[in-house]
Amino acid sequence: MKLLRVSPSPHMRSAKTTASVMRDVIIALSPALIWAVYVFGFRALTVTLLSVAACVGAEALFCYITKRRQTISDLSAVVTGLILAFNLPVTVPLWLPVIGGAFAIMVVKMLFGGIGKNFLNPALAARVFLFLSFPSFMAGSFAAPDAARGLSPFALSIGLDGVSSPTVLSSIESGVDKRVLVDMFYGNIGGCIGEVSKLCLLLGLLYLLVRRVITWHIPVTYLVSFFLLCFMFPRGDDEALSFALASLLSGGVMLGAVFMATDYATSPLTATGKLIYGVGCGGLTVFFRYFSSYPEGASFAILIMNTFVYYIDRWTQPRRFGGGKHAGK
Amino acid sequence: MKRRGITWFIKEGVLSNNPVLVQLLGLCSVLAVSTSLTNAVGMGVSATVVLICSNLLISLLRKFIPEQVRIAAYIVVISGFVTAVQLLIKAYLPAIDKSLGIFIPLIVVNCIVLARAEAFASKNGPLASALDGLFMGLGYTAALMAVALIRELFGSGSLFGISVFGEGYPGILMLTMPAGAFLCLASVVAAVRHFTSKRRGDK
Numbered sequence: 383m384k385l386l387r388v389s390p391s392p393h394m395r396s397a398k399t400t401a402s403v404m405r406d407v408i409i410a411l412s413p414a415l416i417w418a419v420y421v422f423g424f425r426a427l428t429v430t431l432l433s434v435a436a437c438v439g440a441e442a443l444f445c446y447i448t449k450r451r452q453t454i455s456d457l458s459a460v461v462t463g464l465i466l467a468f469n470l471p472v473t474v475p476l477w478l479p480v481i482g483g484a485f486a487i488m489v490v491k492m493l494f495g496g497i498g499k500n501f502l503n504p505a506l507a508a509r510v511f512l513f514l515s516f517p518s519f520m521a522g523s524f525a526a527p528d529a530a531r532g533l534s535p536f537a538l539s540i541g542l543d544g545v546s547s548p549t550v551l552s553s554i555e556s557g558v559d560k561r562v563l564v565d566m567f568y569g570n571i572g573g574c575i576g577e578v579s580k581l582c583l584l585l586g587l588l589y590l591l592v593r594r595v596i597t598w599h600i601p602v603t604y605l606v607s608f609f610l611l612c613f614m615f616p617r618g619d620d621e622a623l624s625f626a627l628a629s630l631l632s633g634g635v636m637l638g639a640v641f642m643a644t645d646y647a648t649s650p651l652t653a654t655g656k657l658i659y660g661v662g663c664g665g666l667t668v669f670f671r672y673f674s675s676y677p678e679g680a681s682f683a684i685l686i687m688n689t690f691v692y693y694i695d696r697w698t699q700p701r702r703f704g705g706g707k708h709a710g711k
Numbered sequence: 712m713k714r715r716g717i718t719w720f721i722k723e724g725v726l727s728n729n730p731v732l733v734q735l736l737g738l739c740s741v742l743a744v745s746t747s748l749t750n751a752v753g754m755g756v757s758a759t760v761v762l763i764c765s766n767l768l769i770s771l772l773r774k775f776i777p778e779q780v781r782i783a784a785y786i787v788v789i790s791g792f793v794t795a796v797q798l799l800i801k802a803y804l805p806a807i808d809k810s811l812g813i814f815i816p817l818i819v820v821n822c823i824v825l826a827r828a829e830a831f832a833s834k835n836g837p838l839a840s841a842l843d844g845l846f847m848g849l850g851y852t853a854a855l856m857a858v859a860l861i862r863e864l865f866g867s868g869s870l871f872g873i874s875v876f877g878e879g880y881p882g883i884l885m886l887t888m889p890a891g892a893f894l895c896l897a898s899v900v901a902a903v904r905h906f907t908s909k910r911r912g913d914k
Contacts (some may be wrong), residue, residue: 511885515882515884519881
């Protein structure tokens with residue numbers, strides 16, 4: 383017998399679930415992963431798999447210890463693991479992604495209540511944790527594409543001699559060749575595993591937009607404000623346009639704008655809020671790149687804006703339909 | 712005055728009313744000096760000595776100190792003992808003095824010392840106040856050492872300056888930074904809360 387189901391609002395239904403959204407994000411991330419394996423060799427895959435395994439394992443373990451419902455099937459830990467691995471250089475020792483994944487899930491996500499309740503992006507917070515804790519592995523020089531291909535995928539740790547080269551970002555003020563710009567776009571440069579190919583990241587962005595997983599607001603305002611600031615205040619002797627393009631194509635700003643700043647739990651809900659958030663991320667990234675002692679600032683910028691999300695949401699709370707001027711407040 | 716056994720003071724100071732882990736007082740010094748166990752012990756012992764002495768003297772003087780100027784009077788008593796402790800450390804333990812630096816004189820404004828003076832010594836007899844000072848001081852030292860244990864062991868791979876994990880251990884540098892201090896302190900507080908609340912049976 384069919385009974386009428388009585389339930390409180392909202393009554394709108396959608397086929398979207400957390401797992402389906404996360405599956406879309408994984409699909410969007412895969413071109414960058416395939417490119418990373420092509421350009422850096424199979425060690426990139428090992429690092430990524432370890433990071434994903436650590437994240438999923440940490441979440442399962444946490445749920446088991448605290449006797450909560452298992453939440454690993456929503457795939458969000460997989461996404462965290464992938465994004466964390468994308469932020470690591472291919473030359474890291476293999477225990478490093480495991481520590482990072484455990485930190486991301488246990489400390490940043492689960493201790494604050496699990497998915498949707500973390501106030502920082504877990505992968506980014508873990509990246510900054512690793513970056514501050516193990517600067518010798520995380521910062522400085524990155525493996526050049528061709529040299530990295532020969533790295534052993536299973537060696538626990540590897541020497542950096544002969545495989546590393548300074549990245550474009552660290553010497554960006556002395557000018558960048560036009561041909562190098564093309565290489566930077568395709569991803570034939572040194573850098574972290576997932577950040578090198580801007581083409582693959584943009585493909586991922588396109589997929590996410592078409593599938594309506596994210597809206598255009600955050601990535602576009604982030605990248606545009608970042609580009610404009612670099613263009614208006616160029617550094618070095620190079621012409622402004624070339625400097626701004628090189629800035630946009632180097633480091634983790636594209637990866638951050640597409641995949642990390644758009645995390646649901648740590649970005650604003652309203653369109654206006656997203657615009658404010660995107661511009662804030664762009665401005666702070668430029669600020670950190672110009673004035674901090676580290677070459678890259680995208681992760682710090684996004685983390686700082688993460689902490690503002692609550693206030694942005696409060697400021698941009700929409701007015702109730704039919705309500706007075708202050709009714710929504 | 713209530714008669715209290717010594718176990719009451721131990722339980723109150725170290726566990727159920729621990730100045731750092733339960734009252735969340737004196738966090739500034741805990742965060743700053745918990746980078747190594749040596750520092751933690753030095754700081755803890757100094758603060759304990761000051762706590763015992765100031766509690767004792769304030770308790771003896773409690774009938775003479777006028778209500779209106781009591782805080783100022785407490786501070787004068789406390790700073791007298793802090794100065795004495797600081798000079799003693801400078802004379803006999805110059806290495807500790809060097810690594811603790813400004814945090815020894817800052818015991819004057821450590822809120823644990825003032826809180827015990829106001830909340831306990833001014834209302835209780837000298838023996839009880841001295842005992843309270845001793846076990847509150849030990850509670851502070853224990854909390855400080857717990858945080859320092861995590862930070863030194865995993866941050867620099869050593870205990871009391873002696874290497875534990877060997878040369879190859881890279882050290883989680885962040886734990887030795889201020890951010891790591893907050894993380895470790897929060898974890899210790901959470902762990903202690905978890906276990907004490909379980910024993911009381913309320914979740």
